[in-house]
Amino acid sequence: MESFEKLGQMVLAIALFAGVMGLILLLVGRVKRRAELVESLAFVVPALALLSVGLVYPAIRTTYQSFFDRTSDTFVGLENYTEVFTNPAMLTVLQNTAIWVILTPIMSTAVGLVYAVLVDRSRFEASAKAVIFLPMAISLVGASIIWKFVYEYRPDQQGIQQIGLLNQVLVWLGFEPQQFLLNAPLNTVFLILVMVWVQAGFAMTVLSAAIKAIPSDITDAAQLDGLGGIKMFRYITVPSIRPALIVVLTTIAIGTLKVFDIVRTMTGGQFDTSVVANEFYTQGFRILNTGIASALAVLLFVLVVPLVVYNVLQMRKAA
CATH class of the missing domain: 4.10.860 (DNA Excision Repair, Uvrb; Chain A)
Incomplete structure (x- = not known):
């Protein structure tokens, strides 16, 4: 009703x-x-x-x-925020979120930048870019299901064949299959790889456009001065696309702060993999603790706003 x-x-x-x-x-x-x-x-x-x-x-x-108890009836002041920053389980959630926000933008941007440089003006540039951009067309839930099969574990017993790609490769190499999603804290890193796989295409697209926008007279002058390869990349390419790098890093960081689909689909937040967005869902819709859920939502908002403001300012400078 x-x-x-x-x-x-x-x-x-x-x-x-x-x-x-x-x-x-x-x-x-x-x-x-x-x-x-x-x-x-x-x-x-x-x-x-x-x-x-x-x-x-x-x-x-x-x-x-966020200033009331779980039923929103009794005023508790900052008790919910104190719980978020003192409860060991909540501290693990904050730690995982910090790991996500630090590793994901750096890894995604690094992969996208290296790929953009390697395929720039190559014969197969269009098809090569399509391959790495393709995961962007997949929802995060779909990507999580794909990678859950990649990480799938079966006990190493006679007659039991591995169906997870990664574990099958380990078996071929003579190693024991691993439960990648169960062992903390490495399971968080394996979840992050899914986000990197998706976001690398976005980073590659933006950075490739920035690289193509570098004036040819700058690169020509650098080549005449004897720069090439890694030195060209370090002293010419990276400084020239710095505004685009900042935008890519902050944009991916904003999306990473709100990550929910991957964690919910692959582990459900178990095995010490929960993040702020997933814990907000758990507290608000499963445990029905409105106070803690609201405090987590406010915390997420406070963390996202500075990144959004900084991103907007950088985009204005670039324009």
């Missing part, structure tokens, strides 16, 4: 928004002198209304709930 009520509220909200937008456009259409202010308001007001309902109000409501 409650689900039908929520569905009705959602339909009513959409209908009201559509009605308000239609009324505004109707009034604008009847105004003989379409002043610039009226036209601007006609497009800005619906967007602001939608942002207020879908973003501003939930943010304020979540922050408010």
Whole structure:
């Protein structure tokens, strides 16, 4: 019954928004002198209304709930935040999140940059780029399922064949198969590899465009001075694409902070692999601890905002 009520509220909200937008456009259409202010308001007001309902109000409501207990009935002050930063399980979650945010952008950007340099102006550039960009077309859940099969483990017993690609390779080389997703903290690194596999294509695309935008007279002058290979890459290519590198690093870091799909699909947050977004889901929708879940959501918001602001500033400088 409650689900039908929520569905009705959602339909009513959409209908009201559509009605308000239609009324505004109707009034604008009847105004003989379409002043610039009226036209601007006609497009800005619906967007602001939608942002207020879908973003501003939930943010304020979540922050408010973070100061209350699990049922949002009793005010507990900063107790939920204290729990997040003192509980050993929560500290593991924060540690895992930090590992994700440090390793994923660096590894993804490094792979994308090296690949972009290697295939730049080669005969098979288009097809080579398509191969590494292809994972971007796959959802994170789909990528997680693929890599879960790659990491699949079977006991090393006679008659039992490995179906996981990585373990089968280990068996061919004479090693014992490993449970890659069970042993902490390396299991977090194996999860990160999935994100790197997906994001490397994004990094390669942006950085390849930046490399092609380097003026030819700069590279020609460097070659005349005797630069080539690694020195050309270090002293010319990297400094010239520095703004693009920063944008790629911060963009991937923002996406990594909010990572949920990979952890939820591959381990469910077990075996010390949970991150902030996954723990927020667990606390809010499985344990039904609204206070802790809200505190984690606020923490995630606080961590993302500086990266977003810095990214915007760098993009403006580049423009």
